[in-house]
Amino acid sequence: MSDELATKTRYRVGGMDCASCAMKIETALTRLPGVSQADVSVTAGTLSVHHEPSLSLLSVERQVKALGFTIQPLSTTGKSAEVPEEQAGAGAHHHDHDHGHDHGHDYGHGHDHGAIIDGPWWKTTKAQLTIACAAALALAYLVGRMIPEVERLAYLAALAIGLVPVARRAISAAFAGTPFSIEMLMSIAAVGAVFIGAVEEAATVVLLFLVGEMLEGVAAGRARQSIRGLTDLVPKTALVEENGTTVERPATTLAVGTVIVVRPGDRIAADGTIVDGESAIDEAPVTGESLPKRKVPGDSVFAGTINTDAVLRIRVTAAAQDNTIARVVKLVEEAQESKAPTERFIDRFSRSYTPFVLVVGLLVATLPPLLFSEPWLEWIYKGLAVLLIGCPCALVISTPAAIAAGLSAGARRGLLIKGGAILESLRRVTTVAVDKTGTLTLGRPVVTDIVALARNERQILSLAAALESGSSHPLALAILDRAKADKAPVPPAFEAKALAGKGVSGNVGGETVLLLSPRAAAGVDGLSLEIEARIAALNDEGKTVSVLLAGGKLAGLIAMRDEPRPDSAIALKRLAERGIATVMLTGDNQRTAAAIAGRLGIEARADLLPQDKQTIVRELQAQGALVAKVGDGINDAPALAAADIGIAMGGGTDVALETADAASLHGRMADIPDMIDLSKSVMGNIRQNITIALGLKVVLLVTTILGVTGLWPAILADTGATVLVTANAMRLLRWQAGTA
Numbered sequence: 025m026s027d028e029l030a031t032k033t034r035y036r037v038g039g040m041d042c043a044s045c046a047m048k049i050e051t052a053l054t055r056l057p058g059v060s061q062a063d064v065s066v067t068a069g070t071l072s073v074h075h076e077p078s079l080s081l082l083s084v085e086r087q088v089k090a091l092g093f094t095i096q097p098l099s100t101t102g103k104s105a106e107v108p109e110e111q112a113g114a115g116a117h118h119h120d121h122d123h124g125h126d127h128g129h130d131y132g133h134g135h136d137h138g139a140i141i142d143g144p145w146w147k148t149t150k151a152q153l154t155i156a157c158a159a160a161l162a163l164a165y166l167v168g169r170m171i172p173e174v175e176r177l178a179y180l181a182a183l184a185i186g187l188v189p190v191a192r193r194a195i196s197a198a199f200a201g202t203p204f205s206i207e208m209l210m211s212i213a214a215v216g217a218v219f220i221g222a223v224e225e226a227a228t229v230v231l232l233f234l235v236g237e238m239l240e241g242v243a244a245g246r247a248r249q250s251i252r253g254l255t256d257l258v259p260k261t262a263l264v265e266e267n268g269t270t271v272e273r274p275a276t277t278l279a280v281g282t283v284i285v286v287r288p289g290d291r292i293a294a295d296g297t298i299v300d301g302e303s304a305i306d307e308a309p310v311t312g313e314s315l316p317k318r319k320v321p322g323d324s325v326f327a328g329t330i331n332t333d334a335v336l337r338i339r340v341t342a343a344a345q346d347n348t349i350a351r352v353v354k355l356v357e358e359a360q361e362s363k364a365p366t367e368r369f370i371d372r373f374s375r376s377y378t379p380f381v382l383v384v385g386l387l388v389a390t391l392p393p394l395l396f397s398e399p400w401l402e403w404i405y406k407g408l409a410v411l412l413i414g415c416p417c418a419l420v421i422s423t424p425a426a427i428a429a430g431l432s433a434g435a436r437r438g439l440l441i442k443g444g445a446i447l448e449s450l451r452r453v454t455t456v457a458v459d460k461t462g463t464l465t466l467g468r469p470v471v472t473d474i475v476a477l478a479r480n481e482r483q484i485l486s487l488a489a490a491l492e493s494g495s496s497h498p499l500a501l502a503i504l505d506r507a508k509a510d511k512a513p514v515p516p517a518f519e520a521k522a523l524a525g526k527g528v529s530g531n532v533g534g535e536t537v538l539l540l541s542p543r544a545a546a547g548v549d550g551l552s553l554e555i556e557a558r559i560a561a562l563n564d565e566g567k568t569v570s571v572l573l574a575g576g577k578l579a580g581l582i583a584m585r586d587e588p589r590p591d592s593a594i595a596l597k598r599l600a601e602r603g604i605a606t607v608m609l610t611g612d613n614q615r616t617a618a619a620i621a622g623r624l625g626i627e628a629r630a631d632l633l634p635q636d637k638q639t640i641v642r643e644l645q646a647q648g649a650l651v652a653k654v655g656d657g658i659n660d661a662p663a664l665a666a667a668d669i670g671i672a673m674g675g676g677t678d679v680a681l682e683t684a685d686a687a688s689l690h691g692r693m694a695d696i697p698d699m700i701d702l703s704k705s706v707m708g709n710i711r712q713n714i715t716i717a718l719g720l721k722v723v724l725l726v727t728t729i730l731g732v733t734g735l736w737p738a739i740l741a742d743t744g745a746t747v748l749v750t751a752n753a754m755r756l757l758r759w760q761a762g763t764a
Contacts, residue, residue, distance in 0.1 A: 030060055033081060035071040037064070038094035039149070041241035044206050044420050045093070047371060052087050052200030065360035067428035072361050091200060092193040145242050154234040157186035161227050179223040186230035187214050204378035206415050213408045217735060220401050229412065229739045236743025240750060254349050254436065257309045257328030262293035265337070276344040284338050286331045294327050294340045295347040301336035305329050355442065356435045360428045364444025366710060367423040374416040381414025388729065405735070409728045412738040413721055418745035422713030425753035430706035433759040438689035439699050446685045449669055450703035452650050456599055456696060457641055457663070459655035460610035460620060463673050464693060465586040469498055471506035472567055473583035475558065482512050484572050484580035490517040490532045491539050499568065502584045527570065538573040545571035549578055566619030593624050595693035602700065609637045609663070637663035654696055671696065698761040709756055713749045720745045
């Protein structure tokens with residue numbers, strides 16, 4: 025089946041608490057005719073099915089429900105969060121053929137049918153089953169004390185309450201293509217224990233297994249909340265301008281083009297552009313940026329950010345399901361569905377590992393009695409314990425739990441990484457190729473020097489700003505910004521006009537004022553050799569020089585340059601400390617590139633076309649480098665695509681998530697070493713998890729065969745290992761930049 029003809033349908037799945045659940049669902053669905061691929065994220069609670077358009081989606085839902093999970097299609101309207109759970113269940117048979125472009129985020133609250141929910145843990149089906157099994161076991165103990173002759177029956181009844189649902193799931197999984205599931209190992213061990221007379225232990229082991237599953241569910245729920253918590257940042261309502269008044273409307277109904285009013289202290293309800301007002305915006309909830317940013321009319325704002333000090337009128341630019349936060353959540357959920365190389369290896373390993381454990385358990389139970397006349401009951405008991413020790417749950421979840429937590433932690437700090445494979449690869453980057461304009465630099469010129477000649481600096485700035493008032497040219501904006509920052513007065517200019525290819529002229533305070541290029545100025549009032557040398561020195565520093573003439577005389581010089589970002593030098597130093605080489609690739613001229621590169625201490629390659637940047641990336645790769653290319657994702661698209669990892673700089677709706685493997689919402693250079701540090705933290709966490717999972721198993725295997733430990737410690741240790749591994753992965757949610 026070709027990918028072009030494939031349809032992708034996404035679902036919200038409830039009741040998953042570890043990676044073996046995901047494996048069961050993926051195996052079962054890929055056996056369905058017409059399904060080419062199924063990707064499950066336990067942490068996000070989502071499922072993506074790639075299938076032929078003709079496939080009946082009822083078969084997908086039936087297969088998932090047969091395994092003991094709940095399933096609900098994700099709506100393409102983005103309004104599923106508004107649907108009460110009771111109604112959502114009734115709508116389980118509407119189907120959503122979205123060809124890979126859904127924006128649904130069903131974060132409904134309320135009761136569940138096996139799902140991990142946002143309410144109290146004891147309301148989940150698994151928790152209620154665990155409580156029922158615990159109560160039955162306690163009752164069996166009391167009955168056994170009072171009426172000893174029915175003790176065995178009482179424990180069998182308690183065992184049945186916990187084991188029947190587990191065994192049903194095991195049988196469903198076996199029919200759906202996963203015969204060696206954790207539930208199957210548990211069921212064999214429990215039934216085997218009954219046959220050798222260890223009924224109390226069998227009932228207790230099943231209870232401990234259910235407690236473990238419940239704890240895994242709680243831990244998985246925490247990870248799920250982490251990324252979904254982002255959606256809670258967007259206010260539920262917005263103040264909309266209608267017929268001269270403001271009316272409160274649900275944020276999910278805001279159409280593109282609607283004008284909303286945001287008061288000081290309020291969260292912004294939608295992505296938009298400021299049409300009136302000026303205020304500092306606290307973007308920390310979305311980008312992790314610590315200082316509020318000053319925003320003026322024409323600037324864009326994110327949903328979920330906080331307006332701090334003035335009333336703003338904002339024109340909505342994205343519907344609720346397409347705003348920055350919805351896109352970040354969707355990106356992270358889809359990234360969690362894509363498996364990392366380590367996770368794929370662990371999946372393959374566990375598929376052969378579980379049957380291997382069954383064989384070992386069988387050999388432990390039979391060989392000593394057959395070959396050495398050891399007691400059968402004792403060695404069958406040890407064989408059953410080996411089955412429980414062999415549960416691969418902790419091992420299987422070791423990688424996806426850490427990857428999911430790492431992706432969520434990054435997203436909450438404005439680092440968007442498209443999948444586990446990218447997150448794993450980042451730590452191996454050896455060379456970072458960086459675009460100059462807008463990446464290493466601010467992407468807009470600023471006034472760097474004012475050379476006072478016949479007038480003082482303040483007067484030069486005032487006269488230049490007067491001529492440039494109302495212009496939107498980048499150099500004009502640089503002069504106006506500097507005048508505003510220095511609080512220089514801007515008098516009115518009369519008869520102001522542009523002189524094609526030369527500059528601007530006008531009348532300010534009764535005298536003729538000209539702001540010209542050096543070449544044009546030399547033609548009007550010949551420049552002295554000293555002034556020409558001064559201009560040449562500024563040009564050598566990569567600066568653009570404008571000459572101000574007032575009353576027919578040379579008044580002064582204004583030099584401008586696209587300056588490095590405040591964090592660029594520190595970010596490059598951090599990369600160098602990690603042994604990572606850096607190179608600047610720019611289409612700018614050699615002189616400007618050398619000036620910026622010299623200040624930042626980076627190698628520069630200048631005068632490059634987009635295809636030249638791509639060629640350089642290929643050359644670096646041919647020399648054995650693993651290259652990360654950082655750029656704005658537009659003129660850098662060929663190089664971003666060619667690099668091992670493409671990282672787009674920018675924020676909001678303009679972020680080049682489609683072409684890049686990762687993106688920085690802040691658009692800060694510091695995010696590049698941060699991404700590499702996050703990758704190293706995640707891989708370190710995975711190594712710890714695998715060590716915990718396998719280490720405990722080896723210890724218990726030895727102690728069981730030696731007769732030191734039995735069924736209870738085996739299942740307790742397996743459950744404990746799974747909870748430990750999950751809790752260790754969850755530590756990544758608290759990851760902070762600069763902690764690696």
